[in-house]
Amino acid sequence: MVDKAGTDRDRPWVFRTYSGHSSAEASNALYRTNLAKGQTGLSVAFDLPTQTGYDADHPLARGEVGKVGVPVAHLDDMEALFREIPLxxxxxxxxxNATAAWLLALYVAAAERQGVAPEALRGTTQNDIVKEYLSRGTYVFPPEPSIRLISDMVAYTVHAIPSWNPINICSYxxxxxxxxxxxxxxYAMANAIGVLDAVRDRGDVPDDVIPQVFARISFFLNAGIRFVEEICKARAMAELWxxxxxxxxxxxxxxxxxxxYGVQVNSLGLTEAQPENNVIRIVLEALGVTFSKKARCRALQLPxxxxxxxxxxxxxxxxxLRIQQILAYETDLLEYEDLFDGSHVVEARTEELRKEAKEELDRVLAMGxxxxxxxxxxxxxxLVESHTRRVRAIESQEQTVVGVNAFTEAEPSPLVEGEQSILVVDDSAEREQVERLRAFRSRRNQADVDTALRGLRDALSNGDNVMPPSIRAAHxxxxxxxxSDTLRDLYGEYRAPTGVSAQGAAAGDDGMQDVRERVGALAxxxxxPLKILVGKPGLxxxxxGAEQIAVRARDVGMEVVYEGIRLTPEEIARSARDEGVHVIGLSILSGSHGVLVLDVLEALRSDGTDVPVVVGGIIPDDDAERLLEAGVKRVYTPKDFDLGRIMDEVVDVVEETAGLG
Amino acid sequence: MAEAPTVEALLERLLERDRSAVAPALNLVDDRRTEPARAANELLDRLEAALYESDPGRRRVGLTGAPGAGKSTLLDALVRRLRSQGETVGVVAVDPSSRRTGGALLGDRVRVRSSARDDGVFFRSMAARDRLGGLAEGTRAAATVLEAVFDVVLVETVGVGQSEGDVQPLVDTLTYVAQPGAGDLLQFMKAGILELPDVFVVNKADQGAAAQRTLRELEAGLGLGASHEDGWRAPVVAVSARDGTGIDALLEALAAHHAHQAESGRRAERRRQGRDAFVRGALQHRYGSHGMAALGGEPALLARLEGDANATGFGLVQELGREIEEALAKPRPRRP
Structure with missing residues (x-):
């Protein structure tokens, strides 16, 4: 590409922002504004009910509608989401992910309503179920049928939507x-191999199309603050691939x-303390994935x-977005060939990563x-082991996090003063979505719906591709x-291993001896022994976070009941009583703490279970205040990185409740 | 914390099969402090005595096997099927404790999804804590409380050889869950306890050839050993907890063992033996061989167990324990 000044420049990556909230209409307005500001692609965040296959009026959707993304329940929602955006x-x-085939079907149907043929569509469905089991948790179906759905989508898109990336393998x-x-x-490579082998072995596509299928597999990487290593990581992945x-x-x-590959730079490393520093972190992380031309991302979204x-x-x-634009348009980054070719430092580190990764990949392949x-x-x-090491390194100050465990002396930030320093989703979003959904249901032709659902069920039972009947169902x-219910009936629901049970406590002096003694004395x-329930209510x-709390509680001598994700408030309350725990720790990151924590407290009260509750999550100060007033004993947010101190306070809470304080 | 209910009130509610009494009773029997421990023992003694007379249809089933054998998934499938047949189920699941910190991670398992709204299922997880005697005592107490209220009590433990011996005395039917691949089976045979389980399960039958091979090996291995003393031959059932095949066959095998025991009068006898093993283990654990000697050694203990055929295990531990303590406190008579 030659810019206005006549310089030879590479074409920039696609600029995106992961966004969506409240309703299709509100998100559409946001998308159009973002595009007008120079964003060059869209990245749709769906709310948790949509991601896990529930309509807004399902009991499990309570408190979650429109929170972490946009609710899309039917074709009218999808159409409204892209109104005046030519697909x-x-x-x-x-x-x-779990419902990717359905959302793609809605997208295709919405395009058809716009008069756009499927062949003309470009984009990506994340559709990586393995990392959902491992980390993100929006899986629904067991592995086998999940892989089948992915394979169906690959087989369908390779012909019908040739520029679509049906799966984005997420190492993020x-x-x-x-x-x-x-x-x-x-693990990303193992995951990709799993999908490709399944497509090949299922015979969904002819052998001579496998190279095209291979070419459609894209990746979604994380870029952390160790940005030199991140450059090497991307280069090593390119070589291995x-x-x-x-x-x-x-x-x-x-x-x-x-x-x-596309990238979202690291959100985990962003700090609540001195939050303005995060801008610098984001810039450096963005550099890590754009610096080396050979391993430059195709699309970038910055938190x-x-x-x-x-x-x-x-x-x-x-x-x-401005960070991306300055990097791409103001700097001379895009004028050069790869800056690191011939750097023996980068090449050595790349080779080291490639080699070690290959060994770990072979281990995973050997176990199936x-x-x-x-x-x-x-x-x-x-993963839980590595994460435990990372958390401990920050606690022990072996790993520096500016503003968190070092250089904490700071002026108050003018950026977070005032009432509206974050976006608050209107509580009416859920009610309005339910109203729209009910209106939609009453005006559609029920006979068509029944026929379409029967068609979907039959097709899946016969082993036919999921996409055509899903597109018909969308229309x-x-x-x-x-x-989703149709598929749940056929396939059942899955719960993945939590991964917290097998490993032992770290050896040696881990700085937890004092808490451990307190826990022992309290027993x-x-x-x-002090028994704690660690629970994740909602979707x-x-x-x-919950896993780290569970592991640490065990390591300080508590008996920990951890039952994984997606529990209803009633399940948590019942479990607390039946298991005879002394305290409950709830973890919620979706912003739905307001409703869910209160529901847990209510369920405990109506069961007559008198067990104290502590809560951790991304919880703004005002909300924390409200939760404490409602009876929650302690509230923890990302700035509370010291798990040892949290454990100490959990002991306080149990002592106070038992009248032993 | 709410006021602890009295032994009298708890006993009454448990015998009325009141689910809401189960959690407080389990909390009580787990309490090591002197006064609650005394109350717990009284509760367990009276509860067990009442259960001697109880409906022989109630039963305790142990589920053991090496880590990774798929016990939790199997447990989940069993509970669902039992519930669909209208039977209520109480589950006690034992997980290991960390030797170093004393802490434990419990319940890293597939849970019965319907249980939150279903009063017919009760799930309690326990840490094995200090294994010697601890596992058997705590588990027996929990199983006794659950048996009062639920039709079927399932006891799940991680088996690595020894725990089968701990669990066997407190259940009517011991089920060993093996997974395809002969590794753990070999260990099991080496440990010489192939005769303990009443039912063998080869899980993950969906893995085809490997499962078939394990099935054959187990059947061959069992063919070499004698059948149980009461004429029961332990069947080997192939199941896939994942897709549900074989669950009915497993339930049939469990029911067949139950019927066999009822007919042969073996159930009562086995519970007696279980009681005796429990008493011996608990006294050993608390007072060691020195205490046993003070009681008069193994012959004296045997005589007492024979003589008190109707006493409960918990009652006997209490009574004999007191005697041992008295004997140890007395100055030794000097021989002339």
């Missing part, structure tokens, strides 16, 4: 779950073996500086591949909940 000219990434969430660079590379294509899948055309505080406002997202290593909890346990007026006074599947 033949848009590159749309959808963060959708693995890093959030604790993965080291080696683990991130190895090329090798796999050539050796395992016989892809002879080098172009088809190119490693294509907002204040994500650890709550939902970002449009201005916050704009600031992140990614799905087997999910079911036997191998990968999950490795007929089927809802997200109905489509004598309580008559039995939010980000279990990394």
């Amino acid at each position: 033949d000219r848009m590159n749309t990434s959808m963060t959708i 969430h693995l890093q959030e779950a604790g993965a080291t660079p080696v683990q991130e590379i190895a 090329d090798e796999l294509g050539r050796d395992r899948y016989g892809v002879t055309d080098a172009k088809l073996r190119r490693f294509r 907002a500086w204040n994500e650890a505080l709550g939902l970002p406002r449009p201005w916050d997202q704009q600031w992140s 591949g990614a799905v087997a290593a999910v079911e036997n909890a191998y990968m999950k346990q490795r 007929a007026g089927v809802t997200t909940g109905e489509w 004598d006074r309580l008559g039995r 939010d599947g980000h279990s990394n």
Whole structure:
């Protein structure tokens, strides 16, 4: 590309912002504003009910509608989401997994309503179920049928929507779950192999199309603050991918073996303390994935500086978009060939990562591949271990986090003063979505819906491709909940291993001896060891925090009941009583703490269970205040990084409640 | 914390099969402090005595096997099927404790999804804590409380050889869950306890050839050993907890063992033996061989167990324990 000044420049990557909230209409307005500001692609965030296959009026959807993304229940919602956005000219990434086939069907149907043929569509469905089991938690179905759905989508899109990326293998969430660079590379590759092998072995596509299928697999990476290593990581992945294509899948055309990836830079490392520093972190992380031309991302989305505080406002997202634009248009980054070719430092580190990742990949393949290593909890346990090491390194100040465990002396930030420093989703969003849904259901033709759902069920039972009957169902007026229920009936629901049980406590002096002694002494006074229930109510599947709490509680001598994700408030209350726990720790990151925590308290009260509750999550100060008033004993937010101190306070809470304080 | 209910009130509610009494009773029997421990023992003694007379249809089933054998998934499938047949189920699941910290992670398992709204299922997880005697005592107490209220009590433990011996005395039917691949089976045979389980399960039958091979090996291994003393031959059932095949066959095998025991009068006898093993283990654990000697050694203990055929295990531990303590407190008579 030659710019206005006549300089030879590479074409920039696609600029995106992961966004969506409240309703299709509100999100549409946001998308159009963002595009007007120079964003070049869309990244749709769906709310948790949509991601896990529930309509807004389902009991499990309570408190979650429109919170972390946009609710899309039917074709009218999808149409409203892209109103006045011509889909033949848009590159749309959808963060959708268990229900990916359905959302793609709605997208295709919405395009058809716009008069756009499927062949003209460009974009990505995330559709990576393995990392959902490992980290993100919005899975629904067991591994086998889930892989079948993915394989169906690959087989369908390779012909019908040739520019679509049917699956975006995500190492992003693995890093959030604790993965080291080696683990991130190895598990992403194992995952991709699992999908490709399934497509090949199921015979869904003819053998001679496998190279095209290989070329449609894209990746979604995380970029952390160790940005030099991140450059090497991306380069190592490109090399490994090329090798796999050539050796395992016989892809002879080098172009088809190119490693294509998008990036969301690290949200986990963003701090609640001195949040303005996050802008600098984001810039450096963006550099890590754009610096090296050979391993430059195809699309980039940057988080907002204040994500650890709550939902970002449009201005916050704009600031992140400007980072991309300055990097691409102002700097001379895009004028050069690869800056690191010939750097023996980068090449050595790349080779080291590639080699170690290959070894770990071979271990996973030897135990039967990614799905087997999910079911036997191998990968999950490795991730929980790495994450535990990382948390401890920050606690012990071995790893510096500016403003958190070092240089904490600071002026008050003018950026977080005032009432509206984060976006608050209007509580009416849920009610309005339910109203729209009911109106939609009453005006559609029920006979068409019934026929379409029968057609879907029959097709799946016969082993036919899921896409054509799903697109017909979209046109007929089927809802997200109905489509998902049909599949739930056929396939059942899955719960993935939590990965927290097998590993032992770290040896040596871990600085927890004092808490451990307190826990031991309290056990004598309580008559039995302190028993804690760690629970995640609602649909939010980000279990990394809850897992770390569970592991630490065990390590200080508590008996920990941890039952994984997606529990209803009633299940938590019942479990607390039946298990005879002394305290409940709830973790909620989806912003639905207001409703869910109060529901847990209410369920406990109506059961007559007198057990204290502590809560952790992304919880703004005002909300924390409200929760404490409602009877919650302690509230923890991302700035409370010291798990040892949290454990100490949990002991306080139990002592106070038992009248032993 | 709410006022602890009295032994009298708890006993009455448990015998009325009142579910809401189960959790407080389990909390009480877990309490090591002197006064609650005394109350717990009284509760367990009276509860067990009442259960001797109770409906022989109630039963305790143990589920054991190496880690990774798929016990939790199997448990989940069993509970669902039992519930669909109208039977209520109480589950006690034992997980290991960390030797170093004393802490434990419990319930990292597939849970019965319907249980939150279903009063017919009760789930309690326990830490094994200090294993010697601890596992058997705590589990027996929990199983006794659950048996009062639920039709079927399932006891799940991680088996790595020894725990089968701990669990066997407190259940009517011991089920061993093996997974395809002979590794753990070999260990099991080496440990010489192939004769303990009443029913063998080869899980993950959906894995085809490997499962078939394990099935054959187990059947061959069992063919070499004698059948149980009461003429029961332990069947080997192939199941897939994942897709549900074989669950009915497993329930039939469990029912057949139950019927066999009822007919042969073996159930009562086995519970007696279980009681005796429990008493011996608990006294050993608390007072060691020195205490046993003070009681008069094994012959004296045997005589007492024979003589008190109708006493409960919990009652006997209490009574004999007191005697041992008295004997140990007395100055030794000097021989002339």
